[in-house]
Amino acid sequence: MQWLSPQWLWLLGALAIPLLIHLFRRNASREITFAAVQWLEKKRSSRKRLLLRDKWLLLLRMLLLALLALLLSQPLWRDQSPTDGNILLVDPRIEEAQLKEFLKQAPPFAESFWLQAEPIPVSEPQPQPVDLWKTLSTLATAGKFRRAHILLRSAQNPAGHSALQVSPHWQWHTLETAQTESAAVVPRLALLGPEPPWLAAALQQLRDTKAPQLELQKLDTTDAVNASEQDWLIYNNAGPLPAALEEFVRAGGLLITGQRVRAQPEIHFVEIAGNKGPQAAALGRGSWLRYRQDWHQEAFFRRPALPENLWQQWFEQDWALQTQHRGLWSAAAPPGIAVPDTEVQGSHWVSLSQWLLLALVLLLALERCIALARPVEGGEKRG
Numbered sequence: 001m002q003w004l005s006p007q008w009l010w011l012l013g014a015l016a017i018p019l020l021i022h023l024f025r026r027n028a029s030r031e032i033t034f035a036a037v038q039w040l041e042k043k044r045s046s047r048k049r050l051l052l053r054d055k056w057l058l059l060l061r062m063l064l065l066a067l068l069a070l071l072l073s074q075p076l077w078r079d080q081s082p083t084d085g086n087i088l089l090v091d092p093r094i095e096e097a098q099l100k101e102f103l104k105q106a107p108p109f110a111e112s113f114w115l116q117a118e119p120i121p122v123s124e125p126q127p128q129p130v131d132l133w134k135t136l137s138t139l140a141t142a143g144k145f146r147r148a149h150i151l152l153r154s155a156q157n158p159a160g161h162s163a164l165q166v167s168p169h170w171q172w173h174t175l176e177t178a179q180t181e182s183a184a185v186v187p188r189l190a191l192l193g194p195e196p197p198w199l200a201a202a203l204q205q206l207r208d209t210k211a212p213q214l215e216l217q218k219l220d221t222t223d224a225v226n227a228s229e230q231d232w233l234i235y236n237n238a239g240p241l242p243a244a245l246e247e248f249v250r251a252g253g254l255l256i257t258g259q260r261v262r263a264q265p266e267i268h269f270v271e272i273a274g275n276k277g278p279q280a281a282a283l284g285r286g287s288w289l290r291y292r293q294d295w296h297q298e299a300f301f302r303r304p305a306l307p308e309n310l311w312q313q314w315f316e317q318d319w320a321l322q323t324q325h326r327g328l329w330s331a332a333a334p335p336g337i338a339v340p341d342t343e344v345q346g347s348h349w350v351s352l353s354q355w356l357l358l359a360l361v362l363l364l365a366l367e368r369c370i371a372l373a374r375p376v377e378g379g380e381k382r383g
């Protein structure tokens with residue numbers, strides 16, 4: 001057993017409080033006045049029932065304190081559940097109607113989960129799409145999903161520049177062919193620095209005409225720049241080119257800047273689209289595309305054909321080579337590393353908080369019932 005918040009276990013020491021109160025009250029003598037000896041036996045019998053009831057109340061209150069301490073400590077129990085080959089893991093990119101159609105044609109599954117690092121039932125709201133490589137690599141060592149069925153939206157999937165870890169017992173299913181997916185591959189575009197005034201309108205027009213899936217990731221620092229996570233980077237800060245961005249280009253990315261970004265003397269640019277167009281420099285596996293005009297001036301972005309020109313100029317920078325090295329993998333032949341049985345976790349951790357909360361509520365109700373039913377002098381009841 002493990003604890004997510006073991007610092008709350010100190011509350012178990014509070015179990016001594018009701019015990020001390022009980023002992024002090026027990027030692028306190030009381031004088032009982034009665035009119036006739038004939039009532040003595042009845043008084044003794046009533047006293048025994050009260051003592052028995054007090055002991056039950058003491059036990060219940062100590063259990064309540066113990067359950068409260070355990071609940072706050074959030075215990076986890078290791079579940080030794082066997083692997084099940086009748087489990088389906090569903091790609092969150094799949095629409096609900098597509099999933100229902102697949103389940104009609106496929107054999108029945110005992111359980112179906114959304115493909116997540118910690119899978120949740122498909123009856124829960126559909127989560128956001130995940131990094132398939134990282135998620136599947138995480139589940140490759142989970143014993144419960146060792147023989148699961150994997151349902152992906154497409155046969156060809158982006159997976160960064162790293163190797164995919166898989167279970168050799170997984171059975172793969174896809175809704176689309178590799179050709180359908182490859183036609184829809186678009187560059188992963190990011191922005192570092194202030195947004196140029198032309199960018200929002202240009203991206204919207206490109207989404208409407210060329211690439212509906214085109215998204216823009218906004219980065220805060222150069223530390224977030226990574227060629228395995230971004231394909232094209234728009235950099236809009238004046239000054240010398242940071243070393244991290246030069247490394248991004250050499251690793252295979254496309255860097256897009258204005259003329260305010262200065263290059264090192266050893267970087268040589270060539271002209272593109274005439275002497276007023278952008279310049280391009282090849283660095284390692286990538287390219288640096290630098291516009292010689294000030295793209296903050298209206299003369300640059302007040303042009304109807306600007307989005308079309310940008311798209312063409314960006315794609316001319318060896319995008320085919322970048323796509324080839326993007327690390328796509330196919331469900332028909334996953335290129336990943338098969339995880340051996342020796343590395344599989346045969347069990348997983350299950351939270352006990354729900355059961356502890358239920359027990360706490362039931363014991364609290366029982367304690368209140370006994371306390372309120374306890375008679376005292378004068379015919380009243382106390383808690």
